[in-house]
Amino acid sequence: MHFDFTDDQREIRRTARELLAARSGFERVRAVAERDDGAYDEALWRELVELGWAGIALPEAVGGQGLGVLELAILLEELGYAVTPSPIFSNAAAGLLIDAAGSDAQREALLPGIASGEQTATVALARDGVAELVPDGDSARWIVLVEEGRAIVCDALAGGLEIAPRATIDPTRRYARVAVGPGALSLELERDVAAGLDRAEVALAAELCGLAERALVLTVAYVKERRQFGTPVGAFQAVSHRAAEMLLETEGARSATWFAAWAADAEPASLARGASLAKAAASDAGRHVTAAAIQLHGGIGFTWEADVHWLYKRAQVDAALLVPAARHRARVARLAVAAAAAPAAAGAAVA
Amino acid sequence: MDLTFSPxxxxxxxxxxxxxxxHxxxxxxxxxxxxxxxxxxxQRALAADGWxxxxxxxxxxxxxxTLVESAIFNEELARARVPQPANVLGLLLGGPTLMVHGSEEQKERFLSPIVTAEEIWCQGFSEPDAGSDLAALKTRAVKVDGGWRVTGQKVWTSYAHHAKWCMLVARSEPDSARHKGLTxxxxxxxxxxxxxxxLRQITGSAEFNELFLEEAWIPDENVVGGVGNGWRVALTTLMNERAGLAFGLQVALRALLDxxxxxxxxxxxxASESVAERLGDLHVRCELLRLTAYRGLTATMKYGQPGPEGSLTKWMWSDTNQRVSELAVELLGPGALATDSRWSFELLRARGNSIEGGTTEILKxxxxERVLGLPRLR
Known part of the structure; x- marks a missing residue:
C-alpha cells in the first residue's frame, strides 16, 4: 500500500508545473480569454504535442506514450492549476473513451491522429442527437457523442453536422453546440462505453482538482497579505476556517480522483465506483473552492482584473460537463447496495 | 502508487x-x-493469542x-462488530507514551498489565476551565517528601470508575505560565x-466521569519524562489519540451507513432519485475519508510520525457520522426517534463527535495554521 506518486510521476508533475508557469501564466490565459475569436496559443499547443501530452495515456502501438490514466490525471491537474486554454483535456477524454470502447479497427483508425494531436477528438453527452456544449467542438476532427449508453463518433469534416461555436461563461476554452443532421457520417463504438465514459470522467475530475488547488493557493497567499483592522485577514477565524474547508474539499477530491485513476489502470473492477466518487467530489470541490476564493478575495475577487474568476468559470463548466454529480452520487448508493448483496470482497486493496 | 496490500x-x-x-x-x-x-x-482473549x-x-x-497492519487491525475489529479492547486508553495512549518517555523501571512495571487488562488506564487532561485550551489547566501538584500531593478537578475522564492508573497532567510549579511548569x-x-x-450525557448514559482530587498521593517514581516536562509528554499522548482510532472509526461509520x-x-x-443521491453523498464522504486516511498513512510511513493532516480525517469523520444519523431520522420517520430505535441514540451520541478528541473549530x-500557514490571531 503506497498512496502517493512514484518519482517518475512526481517528475511529470514538476515538468508540467514549471512549463505551464513559464508558458501559460495568467497573463497568457487572459490574452486568450480576451480575444474575440478565443483562439488558443498555437505555439503552446505544438509544444505540448511535442512533449507527447496529447497521447500520454494512449498505447504506444497507436503513437501514444503508453502511460496510465494516473499520469494523465497528474497532467490534467496541472493544466487545471494553470487554467491553460488548450484542447488537451477534450482530446484526451475522447481518446480514453475510444481506446476503451472502440473495436480494434476503430482504435487503429482514430487513435493515431488523437495521440499525435493532428486530428483531435472531443466528447459530450447528447440528447436526441444534440449536444448543447461540446468543449473544442468547433476544432475537433472527431466528435464522440454519448447517448443512452451508446457512443457514436462523428467526422466533423464529412458534413451533416451542425457545429455552432458558443460562448460560455468560461472564455478560457472554446465550446460549440453540435447537432447530428440526417446526412452525418458516424460510426458506433462497439465495446464498453460505460468504462470509457468513466475514464473520461476521471480526466475531468483531475482538471477540477487542479482548479480547486490553484484557487486555494491564490487565496492563502492573498489572505496572508491583505490587511484590515491592522492585521492580515487570514488571522480571522471566519476567514481561516473557510480556507481550512477549502483544503478539506480539495484534498478529499484529490484522494478520490487519484484512487479512480489508479483503479482505471490497475483495478478495473473498482473503476465505476471510483469514477463516480471522483466526479462527485471534484465537482463539489471545484465549484465550492473557487467560489470561496472569490469570497475571501473580497471586492477585488469580483473584479475582471483579479484572476480567480477564470478558475471559478472553468470549474462551473467542468462540473456541468458529462454526467452530472447528482447522478454519480445515486450511482454510488446503488453500487453500495449491489456490493452488500454480493459475497464479501477479500479486502485485497484499499479499494 | 499502489493501493493493493502486500502479501x-x-x-x-x-x-x-x-x-x-x-473467538x-x-x-x-x-x-x-x-x-x-x-x-x-x-481483551484477555485477544492478549492470550497476541492480538x-x-x-x-x-x-x-x-x-x-506495521502501520498498515495496525490500520487493518482496527478495520477488522469494526467490520466484525467486535468491541475495542477494554483497556483502549492504556493500549493506544498510555503504553506508547511510556515507550517514548518512560524509564526502564516504568516500562517494566506498567506495560505488561496494560496488555492483559489487569490494570485499566484513564486520561486526566481536560478540566472544567481547560478544554480546548489544555495549557490553561490548574490542577496543582505540591512537592512533599518522596512524592507529590495533587489537588484539583478533571473532567471527561472515560473509564475512570474502572481504572487503576490515570495519565494525569498537573501544574508542578506554582504560578507557572501555560505550557511551562507542567508534569x-x-x-x-x-x-x-x-x-x-x-457525568451523564445528553444520551442519558454516562460514558465519562468527573474526577475530584484532594491531596491525592503520587510517589516520585510515577513522574513520566521528568518534572516540568509534562507538556511534551502530553503531546505524545495526544498525537497517538488522533492517529490510533481513525481506521476503526471510519469502518464503524461505514457499517452504520451500510x-x-x-x-x-x-x-x-x-427508487427515489433524491434519496439515492443523498445516501450516495454520504457514501462518497465515507470513501473520501477512507482514502484520505490511507494517504495520511503513507505520509506517516514516509515522515515517521502523523502530520497535522490527521486533523482533516477526524473532522471528516465527525461531520459524516452526524450526517448519517440525521439522514436516518429524516428517511425513516418519527419511529427513528423512539428510544427503541438505535438511530435515536446515534443521533444524540453523534453530537459529541465534533467536540471529543479536538473540537472541529480547533481542528480548523x-x-x-499548520497546513496552510495562516497567521494566528492573539
Missing part, C-alpha cells in the same frame, strides 16, 4: 479474520458493568505490526483522595 499485510488480515471468527464474543450484554466485564474478557497490542514491539507483548504523572486511582463521579442503506433499500426508498485552527 504480508493480506496474510495478517486473513489470520486475524480467522481468529475473530472463532467472536457475540453481542454486548445489558448494563454498563456487565458490558465492561465482557470487554475485559474480550491485544499488535502495534507494540514484541518485547512488550505486541506483534510489531505528567501516573496516579493511582485506588485511594480515598480521588473521587469519581459519573445499515441505513440496507433499511432504505428494503423499504424501496432507493490546526489546519489553517
Amino acid at each position: 504480508q499485510a493480506t496474510a495478517f488480515r486473513d489470520e486475524l479474520r480467522a481468529w475473530i471468527d472463532t 467472536h464474543p457475540g453481542a454486548a450484554p445489558e448494563g454498563e458493568e456487565a458490558s465492561f466485564a465482557w470487554r475485559v474478557a474480550w 491485544a497490542a499488535v502495534h507494540w514491539p514484541p518485547e512488550h507483548g505486541g506483534r510489531g505490526a 505528567y504523572f501516573l496516579m493511582d486511582m485506588e485511594q480515598a483522595e480521588v473521587v469519581v463521579r459519573p 445499515e441505513l442503506t440496507e433499511v432504505a433499500a428494503a423499504r424501496g426508498l432507493l 485552527n490546526i489546519v489553517a
